Amino acid sequence: MASTTRTPHPREKRIIFKNIDRPGWTNDIECYLHDGGYEELKKAFTMKPEQIVNEVKASGLRGRGGAGFPCGVKWGFIKPGGSKPVYLICNADESEPGTFKDRYIIHQDPHQLLEGMIISCYAVNARLAYIYIRGEFPEGAKILEHALAEAKEQGFLGKNILGSGFDLEIYVFRGAGAYICGEETGLIESMEGKRPYPRIKPPYFPAVLGLYMCPTIVNNVETLCNVKHIVRIGGAEYAKMGKPNNTGTRLLCVSGDVQQPGYYEFEVGGITIGELINDICGGMKPGRTLKAVIPGGSSAKVLNAKDRYKIKAKQPDGTTVELEMGLEDIPIDFDTLAAAGSMAGSGGVIVMDDTRDMVWALNNINEFYAHESCGQCTPCREGSLWMKKITERMLHGGGVEQDTDTLKTVADNIAGRTICAFGEACAWPTQSFIDKFRDEFAATAGKKGSENGSTNH
């Protein structure tokens, strides 16, 4: 895959992406070892598994797949001494539109992922682990297979790894091309050879009843890479990066109407939306102004550049203050984006300028979710396609007055009523687009349609 090789921006803090686009860097194990690779694994083996779990807890690391669930808490659900085997699955089903970070790790620095995984497996006592990679990443799967063979040859996998007494095998499992497989229980069903229908929770929490009904940890690629660095510097030191409850660094994938879209790494909350767009990504295209930002992958709620956001922020002394700010002033971290009514999600920042037709933009998103809804439960199955049909009709000049309200209530009837979070993923765009750009939707009633994304082409 062609990657746009670019020197990291001075404001970036590259830890996970340290080796991405690094001059002279190759993805083979020699290069990785020469750079001090697998030293953290050796260090991990000097620690007890529960010590590593505690370090991860202390680090405050939150899941990088989209939900932002604290990684250490998730690991803590695995009760030591259980009679069933524990599985660890790396979720490399990176499919959220606007998100393209994990693929670079896999392509350019696979051993960082493997090292993070081996340490994580040691910490949760998993002796068998899988990397579930989406079917559309054949090259990535090949690279991982090669890296696994290299790691095994070097004794980092297999029996009695580095004399630690710990055994581990990791396998690559290729998906067959469905977004829903990124939902952890859908992923597990898929691995069991079934349709990837997400499981109902309760009772099927993966940490209790996961793969083959055994305790299972499912972590995102970026999350697992972070574990290596937590072992390297310690949880407390790691927690100093970013801000409280929003620690470490975050990989951001910027796409849309900026001069320099791409991938970047910053301390969590270390940069605002405006700084990201203007200082890092070269600003908007000439003559255009910022209209909207989707900050965390296509399912995150859209934010309007014209709005003012009231954000409750916790002060260091424990008190909360309400700050009012514009879109560009919002720092990109889990809690602030949530307070602004959206989410940090998967780190995919989608930027839209003033030429973008919001009906077109929403229809584009709706098409994706209607196509990817697994169809298991009623609201998402029927609602996702209905919303897409409405926005498509609006786009083609068939809008009627009640469309805006219908769209909104259809979305309301999906969110919170489905088996998995896909319900929210497909409802939030509609809910937020209408909330933030209602006039634009209302204006399509009785109008001739525009089929392209911008109004001044």
Next chain:
Amino acid sequence: MSEPTDLLNVQIDGIWYQFKKGTRVIEACAQAGKFVPHYCYHPKLSSPGNCRMCLIEMGMPKLGPDRKPALGPDGKPVISWIPRPQISCAQDIAEGMGVRTDSPLTRECRNGVMEFLLINHPLDCPICDQAGECQLQEYSVEFGTAGSRFLEEKVKKPKRVELGPRVTLDDERCILCSRCIRFMKEVAHDDVLGFASRGSHTYLTAHPGKLLDSNYSLNTVDICPVGALTSTDFRFKMRVWFLKETKSICTSCATGCNTIIGTRENVIYRQTPRENNAVNSDWMCDYGRLNFHYVNSAERLKIPQVRDSQGLANVSWRSALAKAGEELKQYQKDGVAVVASAKMTNEELWLAKKLIDSLGTTYHDIVPRFGEADDLLMSADRNPNTLGAQLFGVTGEHPGAKLQEIAESIGSGEIKAVVALGEDLTQIGLTASQLKKLSTLIVVGILPNETTRSASVLLPACAFPEKRGTMINIKGRLQRLNRALQPPGEARDDWEIIRDLIQQLTGSNGIYLIEDVFKQIADTIPEMKGLSFSRIGDTGVQLVDETEEARAAAVTV
């Protein structure tokens, strides 16, 4: 009774109830008289939670600073409600749980799900066989809205799919609840159904190269909440609301699955299983279910006949019975044989034994029927009342053991007269010419066969849906048949015919009602002491503890 510790306190719509630990939330609501609508949930199958119709509001006790439930002014726990609606089909109740089945949020959820289920549904109720027993219809009246906001084109899917020899699928009507898939996998152990494609385009199908041809396939039609799966045999035959429903039992094997017989204007249209957890759960096999068409046959015997020089001639019941009595009186003890049927009711078999005793013959037996037992419902014994025939002495320990001797004695001429009760004697190896040699052949039957054609007296009787009476199934359970149809023409109840034959031989016997027969049985058989038709009830009475052998031979559902 349960220990008090087995009971949990649950608040449903503001009122506190106690339920047994392990009760599903949806079941607890039902027990409290609060119906929660549902499609995918079926009490006999796993809960996928996919239809979202049973969403309710749920809460757990609010914990005080001491980590104990905070109590309200009524001394009951204060409930902290979960903001998101929860499905009630997949969770068990917990101590102090709160449930709201009729809150604005619950109503909004049901309304939303109904709307979603209907937007791509063809709404072809006027030509749909499910109309009248369709949960989509019923819930849309109760929880839906009259109009539709859907302006788009509906999703097109396969129609009139022959999923198997007995089940027809309309994918556009399917609401993808997966009940049929789960039934085939979890109960029938024939995992042939599944979903293909995805999203709103998902459709039900049999796996490539496979058919839904299991002997249990029609149960999927019963549990399909909509008109997606219909019975190829029944579809388009009769509107279900016209059907008169009679509770009865299946007589196609010794299991005795509980049924509902659907009839209209004295025609039987279908049999469906009726829940009885001691016998057949909610299911029955296709073989038994469809084994009724002969009842509607135009060939049914309708008028008593007596043989004269011209052949069989229609006569009155009085003449036919008199003729039968007159003929039977001519024979000494073993000059006559009685071949009875284990398809007869207890009452008929009881009287058959009385007839045998009146005749004084030792030549009597039933015709056994055996096939392969499956591991579900079907018994190897395809006769429904073998135990009754044994209990009353119509047959012995080994049913059919005497048949060869009877056949040989007919061949040798020792037996000159035979009373055939509901059986065709060619089944026991006799040829038409051997039957012709008999001086007397009294036949009680419902359809023409070699035996009826050779009869000297032919007495038309009832098929199983035309009878009242009882049978004992393979597990020793006494169950009741109820009359769903009137017999055709002049055909009479079998028990009446046998009673009248006995009267011809011995004079009046004081039996006027079938209840009189049952009373005689109940007064004689210790296990049946004190029982009556009404006490047997709709789901029967276990007469003896199940023996190991019976359990082994019987059903496992």
